[in-house]
Amino acid sequence: MSSEGGIPDPHRDAPRGRGARGRGRRPTRGGGRRPGQSDTREQILNAALELFATKGYSGTTMRGIAKQARVDPALIHHFFSNKEGVFQDAVAARVDMAALFDSLGEENLDSVAKGPGAWVARTFLSYWEDATTRPAMVAVYRAGLSDEAVAHVFRERIEDAFATCLRRIVPQHADRAPAFASLVSAQLAGLVMLRYVLQVEPLASLDFDELMDWLTPSLEVHFDRAAQEEGARGTEEG
Amino acid sequence: MSSEGGIPDPHRDAPRGRGARGRGRRPTRGGGRRPGQSDTREQILNAALELFATKGYSGTTMRGIAKQARVDPALIHHFFSNKEGVFQDAVAARVDMAALFDSLGEENLDSVAKGPGAWVARTFLSYWEDATTRPAMVAVYRAGLSDEAVAHVFRERIEDAFATCLRRIVPQHADRAPAFASLVSAQLAGLVMLRYVLQVEPLASLDFDELMDWLTPSLEVHFDRAAQEEGARGTEEG
Incomplete structure (x- = not known):
């Protein structure tokens, strides 16, 4: 794995301490x-x-x-x-992405400016690349999707996680969950589903750095466009 | 819905005839x-x-x-x-995306050159926007993800659908399922999961044209880069 940018270490960044064996x-x-x-x-x-x-x-x-x-x-x-x-x-409760995003220190946010898409992807995927947290994540996906009874729990957690994430990295969108954030969230959700839950090839065996190489430009497109629209609105208003 | 590009009509393009009531x-x-x-x-x-x-x-x-x-x-x-x-x-058997992609006429492929990402997204999402085919799609996702017993069926169908799709639109990749295709497939799978299965907001209520506006540039990034790499390889070999 590349050290450039750095996958946030869930054991360091996680909101609560963890004992041995996860x-x-x-x-x-x-x-x-x-x-x-x-x-x-x-x-x-x-x-x-x-x-x-x-x-x-x-x-x-x-x-x-x-x-x-x-x-x-x-x-x-x-x-x-x-x-x-x-x-x-x-x-x-064991897979609290909202708490994860909320707990990140300010020093982490410095790297966000360089590439918010890359940062969100690395933070989110760190939970999946880690063998101690992956089973709970797979369980959330499987159970959360299997029927209506728990789908609402899953839905609320996804909405929460992305609202929290956005508050940290693009505070100007904090008042609403914008369309572009939904699309970023869908892209990451689909990726983990195919790579970790279903293990569809060649995605499942793709080297993490190669994955990030392909994924990042496609994610940044959303943030770039959101920033452009923000800028255009600012000019109109000014 | 925009008529530009056109959502393929599953009732016209589908591989087999359909009676009333789906x-x-x-x-x-x-x-x-x-x-x-x-x-x-x-x-x-x-x-x-x-x-x-x-x-x-x-x-x-x-x-x-x-x-x-x-x-x-x-x-x-x-x-x-x-x-x-x-x-x-x-x-x-009722949600045969591979057969759908395989059945598309040559005239359809003309529009692919303009934007393969947009074309794949419209073809795939047409199945989901159609209220007669949506329940079967939701069932595939729910059941296919709920446990290991049927996950392999789901996995094979996703791999099949994208291999078939790629054969039609980028025949030079027909011999293998390249990394970029996995990422496109993950992006679309995640989108349908959040929009149609879990109905996460604001994605669930997003107007279809606005959805395509946000989605398309992010998908085309993959195809553009794949084409560039293809070109670079051609130059090296030539």
């Missing part, structure tokens, strides 16, 4: 629990993540999660009340 | 069946399509399809043997 990535909600409870909860969440990733949302049952986690089903109901609750904590 | 889009396999059998089969396929689209692949059972179609479950096993067979005929 555990402990969920929000600090309920931080006062005793270790025993917390371990069981984590065990359930890991089992759920695995099932959501391989069987989708509809194919995953509370009973199946209990079996996979080797705990009593009643315990899962006690912790999460229903399947949507488990999904929220096992998958959605 | 029925009869599957291959002519088993064309010798008696009408009664064919109606029941079609009834099962329509029920299956609806379930795959709303519940995903894992969430759809043979028993559920039987109930939805109001037929005896044994009949479904008789026609299709297993769930993958039903999925193949109900969903995959």
Whole structure:
């Protein structure tokens, strides 16, 4: 991988600290629990993540999660009340792109000016290139797309992530989610779907730097045009 | 919608004739069946399509399809043997992008030279803008992504469609699926996912012409660069 520009290191930039083996990535909600409870909860969440990733949302049952986690089903109901609750904590809360974009330091933003498209792509894809965060991302895609029941969760998270990202890099668009941002977001969503979720060739085996070489100019087109329109509007108004 | 360039009419360009209400889009396999059998089969396929689209692949059972179609479950096993067979005929065979690209007349290809990116996007998106073909497309995405069991079917269809598309518009790349084609394919796949499947705003409500205005320059970047590299290679070799 190229060091030029640098893939943001999710372990450094992530909003919350992470323990060994990629555990402990969920929000600090309920931080006062005793270790025993917390371990069981984590065990359930890991089992759920695995099932959501391989069987989708509809194919995953509370009973199946209990079996996979080797705990009593009643315990899962006690912790999460229903399947949507488990999904929220096992998958959605572990892949918080909005928090990622929000947590980035000012020093990171300096490199944005050079190429916002490249920066967004590298930041976003860093989550996918990292083998410890990829399974949760795949699970979000699979479960979030599998049926209407959780599609709204997925939709809201995508809208959130891009609104947050835009606030950081193009603050003049903060009040609304502009068309061009949707298209950037669609481009990245499609890329991860084909490269990491479905593993369509030759995209799946493409070297990361070659991928960025092809991707970046196509993304910058959106930002360049948005900037031009901004400039034209400024001249008209002035 | 703009008449410039023209969205290919799937009803005109589609590889097979279609009856009223979007029925009869599957291959002519088993064309010798008696009408009664064919109606029941079609009834099962329509029920299956609806379930795959709303519940995903894992969430759809043979028993559920039987109930939805109001037929005896044994009949479904008789026609299709297993769930993958039903999925193949109900969903995959009805959304044959490879056949679509393959069926396009030479006259259509004249407009390709002006802008291959715009042409591919319009041809592909025409299937999605059409309310009669959209449900099957959504079902392919949902079911194809929901779990590993059918992901390979989806993956192969995407690879096929783009190989066929490329053979028509950039025959010099016919021997391999080049990197740039993967990226075009990812961009379109992501767009339909966010606009039609998840309905992320503002992309979902974006006027089709405005969508094309934003999308086209970003797609043409890939084709322009591919052409440049082709030219450079030709010069080196010559």
